[in-house]
Structures are given as C-alpha cells and as structure tokens.
Amino acid sequence: xxxxxxxPAGQExxxxxxxxxxxxxxxxxxxxxxxxxxxxxxxxxxxxxxxESGELVGFAALADxxxxxxxxxxxxxxxxxxxxxxxxxxxxAGFYVVDCESAERAGELAALIPDARLTAVEVRPVMVxxxxxx
Amino acid sequence: VTASAGTEDLLRELAPQVLGALVRRYGHSxxxxxxxxxxxxxxxxxWPQDGTPDHPRGWLITVASRRLTDQLRSEEARRRRxxxxxxxxxxxxxxxxxxDDTLTLLFMCCHxxxxxxxxxxxxxxxxxxxxxxxxxxxxxxxxxTMAQRISRAKQRIKATGATFQLPPDAERSxxxxxxxxxxxxxxxxxxxxxxxxxxxxxxxxxxxxxxTRMMHRLLPHDGEVAGLLALMLLTDSRRAARTRADGTLVPxxxxxxxxxxxxxxxxxxxxxxxxLARSTIGPYQLQAAIxxxxxEAPSADETDWPQILALxxxxxxxxxxxxxxxxxxxxxxxxxxxxxxxxxLATLDDDSRVARHHxxxxxxxxxxxxxxxxxxxxxxxxxxxxxxxxxPEQRYLEAKAARLSG
Numbered sequence: 001x002x003x004x005x006x007x008p009a010g011q012e013x014x015x016x017x018x019x020x021x022x023x024x025x026x027x028x029x030x031x032x033x034x035x036x037x038x039x040x041x042x043x044x045x046x047x048x049x050x051x052e053s054g055e056l057v058g059f060a061a062l063a064d065x066x067x068x069x070x071x072x073x074x075x076x077x078x079x080x081x082x083x084x085x086x087x088x089x090x091x092x093a094g095f096y097v098v099d100c101e102s103a104e105r106a107g108e109l110a111a112l113i114p115d116a117r118l119t120a121v122e123v124r125p126v127m128v129x130x131x132x133x134x
Numbered sequence: 135v136t137a138s139a140g141t142e143d144l145l146r147e148l149a150p151q152v153l154g155a156l157v158r159r160y161g162h163s164x165x166x167x168x169x170x171x172x173x174x175x176x177x178x179x180x181w182p183q184d185g186t187p188d189h190p191r192g193w194l195i196t197v198a199s200r201r202l203t204d205q206l207r208s209e210e211a212r213r214r215r216x217x218x219x220x221x222x223x224x225x226x227x228x229x230x231x232x233x234d235d236t237l238t239l240l241f242m243c244c245h246x247x248x249x250x251x252x253x254x255x256x257x258x259x260x261x262x263x264x265x266x267x268x269x270x271x272x273x274x275x276x277x278x279t280m281a282q283r284i285s286r287a288k289q290r291i292k293a294t295g296a297t298f299q300l301p302p303d304a305e306r307s308x309x310x311x312x313x314x315x316x317x318x319x320x321x322x323x324x325x326x327x328x329x330x331x332x333x334x335x336x337x338x339x340x341x342x343x344x345x346t347r348m349m350h351r352l353l354p355h356d357g358e359v360a361g362l363l364a365l366m367l368l369t370d371s372r373r374a375a376r377t378r379a380d381g382t383l384v385p386x387x388x389x390x391x392x393x394x395x396x397x398x399x400x401x402x403x404x405x406x407x408x409x410l411a412r413s414t415i416g417p418y419q420l421q422a423a424i425x426x427x428x429x430e431a432p433s434a435d436e437t438d439w440p441q442i443l444a445l446x447x448x449x450x451x452x453x454x455x456x457x458x459x460x461x462x463x464x465x466x467x468x469x470x471x472x473x474x475x476x477x478x479l480a481t482l483d484d485d486s487r488v489a490r491h492h493x494x495x496x497x498x499x500x501x502x503x504x505x506x507x508x509x510x511x512x513x514x515x516x517x518x519x520x521x522x523x524x525x526p527e528q529r530y531l532e533a534k535a536a537r538l539s540g
Contacts, residue, residue, distance in 0.1 A: 010404070014273065054252070056285025071351050094520035099275050101249045107232050131526035132325075133376045 016057060016099045016126035017106040021115045023093040050098065050109065052115030081084040097126070114124065137486070138182045144190060145174050146344070149263035152194045154235025158298050168262065169202035170194075174263070199243070204246060237352050238300050240345075244313040245291050250285040254315045254323070259284050262341050272338055310353075314321050314362050314418065317346050321366050325373070339370055357413025360405055361422045367402035368425035371395040373532070383530045387434040399429045417453040420445055424461075439468040454489035472505035492521035496531060505537070512538040 030038075049073040050056040072079050083090065093115070101105055103125070110121040160166060175192045187193040243256040255273075258264045264272075265432045270280035301309045307321055322338030346363045353359050375393035384390075408420040413419065424445050431437040444460040459482055467475025479498050482488050499514035512535050519531035 014254075016274075026280065051278075052281050052282055053286055054281070054540070056253075057279055099273070101251050125523040127523050127525050127528070129381075129525055130531070131522075131524035133372075133383055133385055133389075 014099050015103075015106075015128075016097055016102055017095040017103070018124050019098060019106070019110050020092055020122040020124065021094045021096075021113060022090050022119050022122065023115060024090045024119050025091070027118055029130050039114045039118070041071065046112050046114070047076075047096075054108070055098050055100045057097040059094070059096040062092060065091045084122055141178060141186065142183050144186070144514075145177055145194075146263060147348070148191050148194055149174060150236040150239050150261045151191055152198055153213065153260060153263075153297075154239045155195045156198055156202060157239065158235065159199070161298075163201055165205055169198045169205065169264070170263075171313050172201045173198035187262055196283070213322070234300060236348065238298055240349070241301055241309055242291060242296060242298065243287075244316045245294065245296060246309070246312055247290055248287050250319060252283055252290070253312070254319055255280060255283050256287045257345070258318055258320065258338075258341065262285070262345060264341070270411065302494050310356070310358075313349070314346075314358060317342050317349070318362060318366075318418075321369075325369060339373075340368070342366060342421075343370065351369075355413075357409050358415070358416040358418045360409040361419030362411065363404045364406035364422035365418055365425055367398045367405070368422060368429050371398035371402065371429060377526070381526055382533075383526050386428065387528075393431065394429065402426060414454070415448070417449060420449040420452065424449075437468075441463055443469045456482055456485050456491075460488070460493055463497060465499070467501050467504060472501045475501045476505070490521065492527070492531075494516040495521060499531075499534065503534075508538050 025056065047056060047059065068082075069085045070081050070083065070085045072081075096109075096113070098106060098109055103123070106123050110116055110123045113121050115121060149170060152173065153166065156170060157167045162216050163285065176197055177190070177194060181187070181190075206292050220278060240257065240261050243260050244253045248256070255269055258269050258272075259266060264306060267277050269284075270277040273280065300306075321339050321342035324337065324342060343363070343366050346359070346366055350356075350359050350363045371394050372386070374395070375389035375391070378384060402422065403426045406419065406426050409419055410423060424442050427438050427442050427445075443462075443465040446458065446465050449458050450462055463475040463478040466478055476498065479494065479501065482494055488494050496517035499511045499518060502514055504513035514540070515535035517529050519528050519535060522528050522531065
C-alpha cells in the first residue's frame, strides 16, 4: 500500500530545480584568500558526486554585476545602461540546475553548497511545458 | 536505418528477452546492452532483405553473444575484464522460459533501492531498448546526465548483491507494485507532454503501454496489471482531445468526444470489465473503472456521477491518498452539490502532503465557481496559477481567473 499512498508531486518522475547562489559583497570582501579557496573547493566537492549521480544538468559562475549591462526597450528603442538592473550588496553569483526526484532532495542539495553557510541558496522549480487536464 | 514495421515490432518484443539471456550468462553491463543494440541493428538491416530467420530470438542471442565476446576479448587487452563485466552466478541447469527473463529484467530495473527517476531510466534503457540519447531527450536532460544516472543505477543494483532471478514469492507482490508504479510514471511523463518542444515525449506513453501490455501477457491473471493497462488505454484515448493545436489544455467536460480514440476505449472497457469480474479489486482497477465510466458517457452531462462517486469511496478506503480525495470531492460535488465537495476539500487543508499543491486550489476554485462564489473562485484560480510548475496549467488557470473578472 505504501507505494500508492505517495503523492506524485506533479506526476513527474523528476523535476528540474534552479539552485541560485546569492552572495553578499560585504561578506565576500571580508573573506581571506584561504576562505575563498575553501569555497571553491567546496563547489568541486559538491559538483562531483552530483555529476556521478546523474542529477547535474548544468551550472555557471557569473561575473561580478559591475560587468553587467542592462537593456530595456521602450517604444521600440533599446536603451543600454552599464551596471545591473537593481543595485544591491546581495546578488546572484552563480547557479546549478539539478534534475532530481523531489523538492526535498533539491533542498538537501542546496544545503551542500558552500555558500549556503555564508549567505543563502534559493531553490526554485523550473516550469515544464506539459500539464494535466484539469 | 529503416526496418519494416513488422520487423520493428518483433525486435522491440525480443529485445528484453535477448538482453535477459545475455545478462543471465554474462552479468549485466553496458557491454551487454551495446551488444544487444548491435544485434538489433544488424537484424533491422538484414531481416527485411533476407527474410526473418526461423528462430529470431536465437539468432539475436547468438549475434549479440558473439559481439559481446568479441568486445570483451579486445577490451581485455587494454584493461581488466572485471571492470567491464561482473559475473553473476550462471544458471546453466535450469531451463528458464524466455518470458521469465523479461520479467526478471523488469523486476531488476525497478529495484526498490533505486530512486524513481533511476528506475524509470533503467527500465526504458534495458527493457524498452531505447538508447540513452533517446531517454535523455525525452526527459530534457543532457545525455551525459542520463548516462550517469543509468550507470549509477546499475552500480546500485550490483551493490545490493541482487542476482538475476525472480524475486522470492514473499516479496513478489510488493516488487510487482513498484514495477507497475514505474510503468505508470513513464506513462504520465508521456501523457502530460504537449505539443511543441516536448513532442517526442509522447512516445513515452506509447512505450509505457507497450511494456504494460507485455507484462499483461506475461501475467495474464494479475488484476492490477490488467487494471493498469486498461487505465492507460482509457486515459490515452483522450489524448487528441485534451489539448488544442496551440497547446492549451481542454478540461474533460469541454473535450470534443468525437476526437476520442474509440478503439482504445473499446479495448480498455472490455479489459477492465472482464478483470473486475474475476480478480481481487485493486487501486488501478478502480481508477480504470472510473475512467471507463467517463469514456462511455455520450456527453459530459450524461456522466454517471453516482457510480463514479461510489467507486471513489471504495478507492479512498482501499488506497487513501490526498490526490484521490481531490477527485472524490469533485464527484461528491457533482452528486450532492458543490458545498459537499468543498467540505471534503477542507479536510485536506492541514494535510502537509497536499496543502500547498496547486491542484487543491484548482479543484477548490472549480467548486467555488460551481457554487456561484465568483470572487472566491477567482482568488483560488489565481492561487493555483501561482503554485503550478506547469506552463500550460498556469495559462489555463490564469484564463479561468480572468474570465471570472469580466
């Protein structure tokens, strides 16, 4: 009976989640070179097993937001400004896309990312192009 | 590679049997699967030209074994053979019918130690005979990700010390339930797919039906296997009616019933009718029976809701589950009015398994709309639209909310 009582989250066998790594520029500035290296090593240690388990879909580290340009189109005219859309000491520094069996598992994975100990990792489901009849 | 349809069907039928025979002899490995794949490819090229051999299964096993031993011999020169193939105890004495090899393979792929995504991937690879690339494409993940998932699943099974044998009788029914759940998951993956970029996923539903049909042939007296097959056939019969060309979802009540696949309905209804008459009742049979009642109604208004309600009451007792309660509430509303349904839904508000699920809000919205409480319905549709992770469902729910605003 146990197998039937499990609620299918969305009738999916696996779902993709975006694990968003937020960093705080003040926290970052206060860190020693050793601490920064430890974070890098933590990412290596995180990604390896995830790749082996077949849950890692993709990842990227993002350049500092000072490298951003922001584009907005008004009345058909694009306006390009240097810098991020929203100035903040907290910003998206990188992400992982994982494909795993449950939201709980995605949360467990987020907790293994070294930045979760420094700032926080936001877990958001990726939407799918399929649906059930209502 | 173009094999004639007949050859194609025969090969897909034989693929798990051939793999089963090789696994029995040499142990399960990537090399085994590659060898079977090569043998199938050779057959698909040769048979349509030269004719199908008298013993197609024997032909494939011979060719695949030859490929495997060739491959092992050449690899041996480079690295130790034990890395590639682990040996299970070969079973030379017992004359095992080929049907059991397919079943054993299925049980192995649906090993309870594996996570559902791994069970699904391994089943499609080993029993369904799909390539890793095809499976990766169907699940929209990179091929390397899927390859890792499959290879990890095999290591896991190996680590459990499982041998290539049918599970002992005491575990049989529990293990069978896992197999059926995996097949149903594969089916739902395909069934929920819509048009556009997910088109190839539809094949998953077809594949799930093919595998369940095969199981039904192997275990013709199992009521739940038959029930699941009937449920899939009846659900799939509505495929053409459940989305519009632009991908928008059409709810059951609004579907053009002329688009329903009558042949699939006839087969499903006959199967479930005959199964209910002779088997111990189970959750899949009940869900199939409910689907059959929907299928037999000439129009939404003529649906036999009292009978559906009675079946949901049995299902709720037999396999209590908040998703069942949701559907039960709809049936109750259709028979006793929307308030009765809303009262039943309220019992789910504290159920952590479903309290934040968009379908609870969606059903509540539907019943509030039925009750004429437009403002509440709009709020519930919006809440459901925010919570779903499906784009077509979100568009549908937002459109419902917008219509109530007008």
